[in-house]
Amino acid sequence: MKFLSKKGITLRFSISVLVISAVVLTMIIEIISAIQVNRSSLISSYLQNNDQYARKLAANTGNLLTTMRQNLIAITAILKRGSYSNSALLDDLFQENRQYFNSIFIANEDRVIQATSPNTSGVHQGDKLTSEVSKRAIKAKAPFISEPYLSKSGRYIILVSAPIFNSKGVYKGFVGGTIYLEEKNVLNTLLEEHFFGNGSYVFVVEKTGHIIFHPDKNRVGQAVSKNHVVQKVLKGNYGSERVTNSKQHDFFAGYAFDPISSWGIVAQTPVSVIDGPLSDLIRRMLSQSMIFLIPILLVGWWMASRIAKPLHMLANYSEEATINLDKSRELPEIRSSYYEVRLLYRSVRIAFQNLNEDMNQLRDEVHIDGLTGLSNRKAFDKVMDKWINKHVPYSLVLLDIDHFKQVNDTYGHLIGDEVLRFLSRLMEEVSGEDSHVFRYGGEEFAILVKHEETSHALRTAERVRKILAATVSPTGEAITISAGIATFPDHALDAHELIRQADRALYQSKLDGRNRTTVSDGD
Numbered sequence: 001m002k003f004l005s006k007k008g009i010t011l012r013f014s015i016s017v018l019v020i021s022a023v024v025l026t027m028i029i030e031i032i033s034a035i036q037v038n039r040s041s042l043i044s045s046y047l048q049n050n051d052q053y054a055r056k057l058a059a060n061t062g063n064l065l066t067t068m069r070q071n072l073i074a075i076t077a078i079l080k081r082g083s084y085s086n087s088a089l090l091d092d093l094f095q096e097n098r099q100y101f102n103s104i105f106i107a108n109e110d111r112v113i114q115a116t117s118p119n120t121s122g123v124h125q126g127d128k129l130t131s132e133v134s135k136r137a138i139k140a141k142a143p144f145i146s147e148p149y150l151s152k153s154g155r156y157i158i159l160v161s162a163p164i165f166n167s168k169g170v171y172k173g174f175v176g177g178t179i180y181l182e183e184k185n186v187l188n189t190l191l192e193e194h195f196f197g198n199g200s201y202v203f204v205v206e207k208t209g210h211i212i213f214h215p216d217k218n219r220v221g222q223a224v225s226k227n228h229v230v231q232k233v234l235k236g237n238y239g240s241e242r243v244t245n246s247k248q249h250d251f252f253a254g255y256a257f258d259p260i261s262s263w264g265i266v267a268q269t270p271v272s273v274i275d276g277p278l279s280d281l282i283r284r285m286l287s288q289s290m291i292f293l294i295p296i297l298l299v300g301w302w303m304a305s306r307i308a309k310p311l312h313m314l315a316n317y318s319e320e321a322t323i324n325l326d327k328s329r330e331l332p333e334i335r336s337s338y339y340e341v342r343l344l345y346r347s348v349r350i351a352f353q354n355l356n357e358d359m360n361q362l363r364d365e366v367h368i369d370g371l372t373g374l375s376n377r378k379a380f381d382k383v384m385d386k387w388i389n390k391h392v393p394y395s396l397v398l399l400d401i402d403h404f405k406q407v408n409d410t411y412g413h414l415i416g417d418e419v420l421r422f423l424s425r426l427m428e429e430v431s432g433e434d435s436h437v438f439r440y441g442g443e444e445f446a447i448l449v450k451h452e453e454t455s456h457a458l459r460t461a462e463r464v465r466k467i468l469a470a471t472v473s474p475t476g477e478a479i480t481i482s483a484g485i486a487t488f489p490d491h492a493l494d495a496h497e498l499i500r501q502a503d504r505a506l507y508q509s510k511l512d513g514r515n516r517t518t519v520s521d522g523d
Contacts, residue, residue, distance in 0.1 A: 015304035016297075016301055016304045019301075019303075023297070023300075031282060031285050034285060035278055035282065038281055039278060043274065046274070047240040047242075047252050047254065048254075050200075050252055050254030050267040050268060051238070051239060051240035051254035053202070054202075054240075054255050054256035054265045054266060055254075057202060057265045058257060058258045061191075061263065061265060062258045062259070062260040064100075064186065066260060068097075068100045068101070068160050068186070069143050071097050071100060072160060072161065072162035072176075072177055073162045075093050075104070076164045079106065079175070080164075080165075080167060087115045087117065087125070089115075090105075090106065091117045093117075094117035097177065100177065101178060102178050102180040102185055103117065103177075104116070105117070105123060106173065106175055106176075107134065107137075107173050108172060109138060110128070110173075111129040111130075111134050111135070111138060111173075112126065112128050112129075113125050113126060113128070122151065122152065122154070122155065123152060123153065129152075130152070131149060131151065132149070133146040133147075133159050134159075137159065137161040137174050137176065141163045143161065144159070144174075145158070145159075145260075146158055146160075146161075147206050147208055148206060148212050148220075148221060155180050156181045156182050156220060158179040158181060158212060159177070159178055160177045160178075160179070161176045161177070162175050181213070181220045182220055187204065188213055191213055198273045199269065199273060200269040200273070201214075201215045201267075201268065202215075202266065202267045202268075203215075204264065205224060205233070205266070206263050207234060207263070209223050209225025209230055210222065211224055224245075228243055229255050230266070233256065233257050236259070237257065238256045238257060239255060241253060242271065243268070245268075250270065250271040250272075251268035251269060251270055252268060252269045252270075253266055254266070254267045255267075371439070372424035372439050374438055374439045375439070376438065377438070377441055380440060383436060383448055384498070388488060388493075388494065392450060393450075393487070393489065394449060394451065395448075395454055395456070395457030395485055395486070395487040395488070396446060396447075396448060396457075396485065396486050397449060397457050397460065398440065398444065398445075398446055398483065398484050398499070398502040398503055399444070399445050399446075399447070399464070399465075399481045399482065399506070400443060400444045400481060400482055400510075401420075401443040401479060401480075402479065402480045402515060407479065419475060422473055423468065423481070426471070427447060427464055430467060431447055431449075431460055434449060434450045435449045435450070436448045447461070447464075454487045454490065454519055458517060461517045464481070465515065465516075468480065480514060481515070482506060482509035482510050482515065483505075483506060483509060483517040483518070484505025484506030484508065484518050484520065485505055485518070485519045486498050486499075486505060486522075487520075490522065491520045492522075502520060505518040
């Protein structure tokens with residue numbers, strides 16, 4: 001049996017494709033599920049790790065700055081016992097603190113340098129400090145950590161200072177320790193330990209949103225206050241989230257705030273770091289799945305052949321029998337272990353016996369309006385002719401929705417369709433057992449009321465009209481109808497004339513102001 005015949009796709013081919021599709025789709029779903037689970041796990045892990053890193057580094061940074069400040073306070077205590085301009089003493093103190101500061105200096109209350117170490121710091125004894133930071137240190141008369149600023153020597157630095165008071169408590173100036181942000185300093189000694197080969201790194205921002213530490217030295221001093229995470233951390237928040245940085249790169253970021261310095265610590269890992277493990281996972285799952293794919297396909301092909309063969313025989317018989325309805329032909333003998341095939345085999349004869357009934361049913365369905373579910377114009381003409389031929393007295397009610405074009409223009413054709421269905425249901429509920437409801441065409445409907453008295457049809461039409469006028473339609477407000485009534489045989493003796501009389505009465509209802517019912521006068 002071929003997979004493809006001249007007349008279309010064979011069942012064997014379809015079943016084989018179905019088996020392959022099921023296996024492949026199952027494999028894809030499993031891979032996607034595994035990827036999603038692992039992706040979520042990796043994301044959660046990186047976010048959690050970076051959050052913990054940032055908190056740890058914030059604590060370490062706070063401890064470091066506390067130690068630096070305490071060392072400067074200890075230096076001021078030593079200076080009380082000696083000369084503030086003793087360069088040799090300051091050199092010794094600097095050597096003990098060089099792991100913390102790039103330079104140390106002593107300034108008096110007039111901001112004049114009394115001593116400095118090392119000599120390469122860029123300022124010298126007798127120089128006067130002019131920076132706003134030095135003025136603030138003098139004014140504070142308390143331990144002080146500055147924001148980054150550009151020094152007289154051209155370095156981008158942070159100043160940590162402690163006030164000097166003599167034995168009588170008189171303020172004499174301050175000791176300043178500097179951190180050169182663009183050179184090797186205590187911060188990058190602490191923070192560079194957390195720079196990983198996968199692209200993860202740590203950066204630090206001070207309270208104005210400027211970077212004071214970054215693995216890329218060119219980034220030091222840049223303003224990043226628009227960064228969403230930076231905004232959060234400088235408000236004193238802690239946490240982790242996925243973020244797009246100022247360079248439009250995606251990261252898993254953890255952040256923590258150091259209250260001692262008012263600095264924000266951000267540890268982040270590029271989102272792309274999870275691509276490698278996920279690619280490895282996909283390769284492993286594909287290689288493992290292929291081991292089972294070929295046996296499953298062979299079994300599927302064998303089952304497809306067994307299922308398709310008897311069905312193919314039945315299909316050929318049905319095709320020949322349909323083409324040659326006047327020629328009888330015995331069904332071929334089919335033996336199958338499948339219940340459905342045996343049942344189908346027994347049902348084929350019954351199916352052809354009932355073919356005529358099915359065709360009649362199809363003819364009936366042709367008389368149904370697709371939008372409203374009511375009988376359509378063909379059914380309407382058929383019923384009228386039948387009743388007239390049998391001399392059955394009845395009335396024809398033609399009704400039309402008032403201003404329906406305005407409904408479509410205002411609310412759209414979809415609401416217009418809902419209005420037509422709404423009216424159809426209402427007419428079916430109100431009309432009664434002796435009435436038949438039809439969609440005549442467009443927004444026009446017809447009701448055939450089997451009764452000798454015109455008044456019976458009038459009551460039916462009026463019930464529909466009044467209920468409709470008092471009911472909220474799909475437009476959100478009530479709609480109205482106009483109706484015309486003509487009766488056989490009182491007003492006409494044939495269908496064409498009866499429709500004309502009812503239509504004239506409907507037109508008169510429109511002329512008289514709509515939302516009313518008019519009975520034909522028979523003229």
